[in-house]
Amino acid sequence: MKIEPAVHQQEYGQNAPFSVNWPYPTSGMPNPWLNQAIPDAIIPRVDILDTGSYIVYIYDLGGADGNQINLEVSASEVALTAPMAVLTKYPNAAYIYQERQKGTYTRLLKPPANVDLDNLTADFENGILTLSFPKKALKT
Numbered sequence: 001m002k003i004e005p006a007v008h009q010q011e012y013g014q015n016a017p018f019s020v021n022w023p024y025p026t027s028g029m030p031n032p033w034l035n036q037a038i039p040d041a042i043i044p045r046v047d048i049l050d051t052g053s054y055i056v057y058i059y060d061l062g063g064a065d066g067n068q069i070n071l072e073v074s075a076s077e078v079a080l081t082a083p084m085a086v087l088t089k090y091p092n093a094a095y096i097y098q099e100r101q102k103g104t105y106t107r108l109l110k111p112p113a114n115v116d117l118d119n120l121t122a123d124f125e126n127g128i129l130t131l132s133f134p135k136k137a138l139k140t
Contacts, residue, residue: 003069003122003129040103044080048112055112055133061105062127069124071131073117078109078131 049056057078061069065085072079082105111117115133123130 003066003071003124041106042084042101042103044082044105044107046107046109053135055115055135057109057131057133059105059107059129059131060127061124061129063100064105064124064127064129066124069129071122071129073111073120073131075117076110078111080107080109080129081105082129 045060047058049058059080061082063084064082066082069082070080084102084104112133114136116136117133119134121132123132
């Protein structure tokens with residue numbers, strides 16, 4: 001399933017989000033933008049790859065509802081929220097034991113440097129969200 005991320009091109013002045021000044025380029029923690037004290041927030045695991053032509057973010061969103069993924073990208077943030085899908089297969093069942101988390105996946109990362117945000121692609125398949133950021137051509 002292809003996802004259309006909301007891409008925002010904006011410059012920040014004195015009121016820049018915390019993530020603009022966070023020293024680690026791929027870290028979303030700590031995350032005051034999302035207030036990590038929010039109940040039911042699930043922080044998804046992320047892998048970041050460099051393919052040579054793209055920087056790729058791979059999010060593990062097992063059980064997420066792909067039709068409700070909210071992805072917003074700006075020059076300073078990649079913000080993701082995705083609610084867990086509601087299980088309707090066993091409507092009258094009672095849990096005996098439960099380890100799977102319930103809630104909403106929530107993650108804030110900085111976008112990679114020197115990429116073309118206008119041509120970012122997003123794909124969600126089998127619980128994996130893949131964002132591909134094409135690298136800008138190096139000026140010589």
